[in-house]
Amino acid sequence: MLGVLRIQGALPSAGQVRLLSARLLANKSSTDMTTNRCESSKSPASEHFDIIIGGGGLVGTTLAAALAKNSTLADKKVLLLEGAPELRGFDPSGPYQNRVSAINKNSIELFKSIDAWSHIEAARYKHVKQMQVWESNTDALIQFQHDNFASDVACIIENDLILDAVYARVKDAPNVEILNKARIQCVRLPKDSEGNLSELQLQDGRSFSCDLLIGADGANSVVRKEMNVDVFSLNYDRMGLVATLELGEDACDNSVAWQRFLPNGPVALLPLTDRLSSLVWSTTNEQAKKLQALPPGEFVDALNEAFCRQYPRVELADKAVQTLNSLFGHNASQHQVQYPPRVCGVQDKSRATFPLGFLHASSYVCNGAALVGDAAHRVHPLAGQGVNLGFSDVRHLVESLAAGAYAGFKLGDKQHLIKYERKCLAKNVPIMLGVHGLHTLYSTQFSPVVLLRSLGLQLTQNLPPIKNLFMRGAMGQ
Amino acid sequence: MLRNLVFASRGLRQSLAGILLRNSARSSSTATSLDAGTEKEVRHHENHASEWWNQNGTMGALHALNEIRVPFIRDGIVSRGTVEPGYVNTTKVLKGQHILEVGCGGGLLTEQLARLGAQVTGIDLGEKLIEAARDHLKCFSSELASNVLYKMEPVDQHAKANCEFYDGVIVSEVLEHVDDKVTLLEASVRALKPGGSIFITTLNKTIPSWFGGVILSEYVLNLVPKGTHHWDKMISPLDVQRILDTMNCQTVLVNGSTYDFWSNTWRWINNTQMCYALQAVKQPLSGSN
Numbered sequence: 001m002l003g004v005l006r007i008q009g010a011l012p013s014a015g016q017v018r019l020l021s022a023r024l025l026a027n028k029s030s031t032d033m034t035t036n037r038c039e040s041s042k043s044p045a046s047e048h049f050d051i052i053i054g055g056g057g058l059v060g061t062t063l064a065a066a067l068a069k070n071s072t073l074a075d076k077k078v079l080l081l082e083g084a085p086e087l088r089g090f091d092p093s094g095p096y097q098n099r100v101s102a103i104n105k106n107s108i109e110l111f112k113s114i115d116a117w118s119h120i121e122a123a124r125y126k127h128v129k130q131m132q133v134w135e136s137n138t139d140a141l142i143q144f145q146h147d148n149f150a151s152d153v154a155c156i157i158e159n160d161l162i163l164d165a166v167y168a169r170v171k172d173a174p175n176v177e178i179l180n181k182a183r184i185q186c187v188r189l190p191k192d193s194e195g196n197l198s199e200l201q202l203q204d205g206r207s208f209s210c211d212l213l214i215g216a217d218g219a220n221s222v223v224r225k226e227m228n229v230d231v232f233s234l235n236y237d238r239m240g241l242v243a244t245l246e247l248g249e250d251a252c253d254n255s256v257a258w259q260r261f262l263p264n265g266p267v268a269l270l271p272l273t274d275r276l277s278s279l280v281w282s283t284t285n286e287q288a289k290k291l292q293a294l295p296p297g298e299f300v301d302a303l304n305e306a307f308c309r310q311y312p313r314v315e316l317a318d319k320a321v322q323t324l325n326s327l328f329g330h331n332a333s334q335h336q337v338q339y340p341p342r343v344c345g346v347q348d349k350s351r352a353t354f355p356l357g358f359l360h361a362s363s364y365v366c367n368g369a370a371l372v373g374d375a376a377h378r379v380h381p382l383a384g385q386g387v388n389l390g391f392s393d394v395r396h397l398v399e400s401l402a403a404g405a406y407a408g409f410k411l412g413d414k415q416h417l418i419k420y421e422r423k424c425l426a427k428n429v430p431i432m433l434g435v436h437g438l439h440t441l442y443s444t445q446f447s448p449v450v451l452l453r454s455l456g457l458q459l460t461q462n463l464p465p466i467k468n469l470f471m472r473g474a475m476g477q
Numbered sequence: 478m479l480r481n482l483v484f485a486s487r488g489l490r491q492s493l494a495g496i497l498l499r500n501s502a503r504s505s506s507t508a509t510s511l512d513a514g515t516e517k518e519v520r521h522h523e524n525h526a527s528e529w530w531n532q533n534g535t536m537g538a539l540h541a542l543n544e545i546r547v548p549f550i551r552d553g554i555v556s557r558g559t560v561e562p563g564y565v566n567t568t569k570v571l572k573g574q575h576i577l578e579v580g581c582g583g584g585l586l587t588e589q590l591a592r593l594g595a596q597v598t599g600i601d602l603g604e605k606l607i608e609a610a611r612d613h614l615k616c617f618s619s620e621l622a623s624n625v626l627y628k629m630e631p632v633d634q635h636a637k638a639n640c641e642f643y644d645g646v647i648v649s650e651v652l653e654h655v656d657d658k659v660t661l662l663e664a665s666v667r668a669l670k671p672g673g674s675i676f677i678t679t680l681n682k683t684i685p686s687w688f689g690g691v692i693l694s695e696y697v698l699n700l701v702p703k704g705t706h707h708w709d710k711m712i713s714p715l716d717v718q719r720i721l722d723t724m725n726c727q728t729v730l731v732n733g734s735t736y737d738f739w740s741n742t743w744r745w746i747n748n749t750q751m752c753y754a755l756q757a758v759k760q761p762l763s764g765s766n
Contacts, residue, residue: 072566196617405568407547408589410618415532415540 046199046207049079049177050411051401053214054184054200054223056082058101058162059373059390060216065114065166066394068173072402076411077175079208081182090164092123097158098242098350100270100278102128102257102384104154107391111165119165120157126271127152128257133457134337135261136311137445138318140454141337142461144471153257153471154384156270156278182206187213187226190368190412198368198412212411213369214397219359221375230362233378236439238265239288239353240381241281244272245303246345251275258340259382260307261442266382267306269340277343279303280381288353296346303343317451321458328462356380358436364393364424365417372397376424379432380439389428396423511602518654519603521704522582526605529583530613535702537741539585539650542678545734545743546649546754547589550676553730553756554645557674564594571595577643577668579632579661580651584610584625590647591624598626598643600635633664644673652679652717653710659720666724671761675726678734678754682711686751700738714753726757 051067053060064080067073103111111117131153134141144153170176183203190196198213215223224231247254251274259268265282272278281291281303291299359378364371373390397420404416441453460466511519528534554574555565564570572594581587581599583606591597601607607629614625628635646665655661662675669675680686687708694700718728733749736742 072568075568406566406570406593407544407551408568408592409543409547410592416544419544 046209048077048197049208049210050076051212051214052079052081052198052200052208052210053216054081054221055215055217055373055375056080056084056178056180057216057218057373058159058166058387059394060214061163061170062110062114062116062166062391063214063216063372063394063397064176064178065116065169065173066110066398067401068170068176069114070398070402072406073398074175076405078173078177079210080170080176080178081184081202082178082180083183084180086178086180087163087167090123090158090161092161095347096244096272096276096278096350097160098244098278098352099159100156100242100272101159101162101387102154102270103157103162103391104384104388105152106395107388108155110391110395111162114166114169116162116165116169119168120161123161123165124273125155125157125161126273127255128154128156128271129255131257131259132338133259133261135442135454135457136263136309137314137450138321138454139337140317140321140457140461142457142467144467156257156272158272159387184217184222187223187369189213189226189366210412211368212401212417215369215371215375216373218374219357219378221371223369224361224371224375227361227363227366227369227371229364229366231359232362233359234357234436236356236358236380237285238282238356239285240356241279241283241288241291241351241353243279243281243299243352244347244350245269245277245279245300245343246347247275247277248342248344251277251341254341256338256340258307262306263311263443263445265439266442267303268382269307269343270384277341281306282356282380282382292351292353296348299346299351300343303346307340307343312445314445314447314450314454316447317454320451321454324455324458324462358432360429360432364421365414367414368412370397370417370420377428377432379435382438383431383435385431385435389431392427393424396420396427399423512656514656515602521702522654523603523605525702526583526603526609529585529606529609530617535700536583536585538700538736538738538743539582541736541741542650542743543585543589545745546586546676546678547593549678549732549754549756550590550645550647551593553674553676557672557758559644559672568592569594574644575642576645576647577635577639577665578647578649579665580648580654581610581627582606584613584627586647586649587625587627588614588618588621591621592618594624595645596624596626598628598635598639600628600630600632602629602631604629631664632661632668636664636668639668641668641670643668644670645676646673647676649676649678652677652712653706656710658712658717662717662720663724666721666726666759669759671759673759674729675721675757675759676754677717677757678752679717680706680711680752681749682708682713682716683750686711689751694738698738714749714755717755718757721757725760727760728755728757730754730756 053064064078067078108117111120129152130143130145132141132143170178185201185203188199190198197209197211199209200213201207213223215221217223254271254274257270259266264284264287267281270278291302357378361371361376364376372393377389379386400416400420401411405411409416460470525535529536532540551570554560554571560570564572570593571590574595576590576595576597578587578597578599581601584599587597587599599610607627610627614621646669648665652658665675680690691706695703695705714731721728731749732754733746734743734754735746735751
């Protein structure tokens, strides 16, 4: 159908074609998969790569760097497609960016293995020695740290810095090509048990073929749509509000990450320097919009209030927590909530919002394609796991591809790609359910739930083995 | 024990027919006079020629077996020290190695070894199987065309023309379909260079492997066509070892394996009760002929 249109319309622009096909779609109520499919015969002059990565975000670019670094895959030609123009580079002396990530140990190991960590170290990042999580309806709280603060819980790194570091590695790699301003128009994957190639066409008309197409193109992945996998997704009807904050004198070395569960969602402070922190505030769409528009002074007041305000207590739960603590022989002072440093300013234009949702693809692989990062799974930012899960996908995928290639499998052979999927599912699903569960658990003020969650949190705080289990999980060990 | 039985289930999915040697006409140059048993096995496998490359069909377990048998063969060859050190851990690891696959069927293993750089000759007695193998090579793996050669030829005939030529000879999932194992192995060994390795994978002759590989997979779970495996054709690793010993081949490795039908995966286990993979090295000294 698309092909016919092209001929008649003497190559109308990609946009027009899409519009037309959309209209046809509406009329004929066929599925978009059939109209989106490239005609393979139409693109005889397509360039071939072994692996094409669709999407040059944090995860996609890191994947390209990791593929280039792997000695078994060193002879594979890789193409990285990114919709944005070329990265301008990162200025480590400039103002702090508002999008930051809490990077766990596993992800740092990955950066080290691809020689990107020294780049980050030479620029700027902040160690987090302790994490405190508490809530608004009771005194229940939990603190995570290593014994004697010997090791970091996580590192807070600006997303642009990570991207700059891995991008530099990719540019050095002889076997990776980067194509900027490249948006995927349509994708064609080999059908089951057919061994041929994956093909794709860009919006500017160029077409490529490859043995393996990797979808690193985010939550609205074009590659995933063509893979025809079931997707489970939820819209939380919440927005994340980010900002860069200036702290008062009481910040000390500012090495604690703070997170408080409020009735509308968690608000978190992630340290950037001794005097700067990054904010991630999840709340209802209306409140997020309102907060974003507030004058700076009022915004800072609202924020300080969010961390300190006494909300109506659930008395029963409060009592229960106290009883539990006394059972463990702790007095109240040991479990005093510490309060985060006072916020005294917000940097200009650093406030931004983004929607929050949950998404999980039923399968990450098919013949000729695989998904990584947000294209396969998207979680609430409350535990800082999203991008770390993406980086763990990268490690597993590169491992599986190298093992598969060294055993003579085709790169796109589902037979060995399925091993990547199994490893990832075993790791990702429990974490995703856990994070989603926390979000749900803390979205209510219903007394019995408050009671149970408070007891659960306090029990975890009081029982080191359980606490260590969670901590190791969150830190990716 | 019970657990073991269930685990085993599909035991070995059959494979390649072919290879069966004509007992009588060893000097003849045509491949027409197969004995009745061999003929039957070849036809049985030819009936599934079109299914061979379908990962989700009855050959699913054979596809999955590549996950462990390719690394077994690859590492077995690397361990002989004939691979250039620079090729280890690259996808050219088997470059320059000449490999004979006896009973290659549709070429599942053949192509994968060729993709590691090896020069592979696949022989089989099933015409339709060789045809399917050639078709697949042409349509889907044309880049391997210069590394793979398929021939419809009995192994004794091939060995005569290629005496002591190969670095490796593979008899994978074949022995359990052959009556005269000695003749087959003798011809395979003859094609092998001194110092080269013969790799064998098959299912053991034990109650668990019979129960899992025949009863469960053929008659209960219908994973494999009925009549694929027979008790009297199965052979234990010790017997294989004994036969190879008489041909001056020293067994260097025997690994046990089993098949998990629910996840379509093979894995190594620490006993050979179900299936096994064996590597033997042809000793350089003294005449094997």
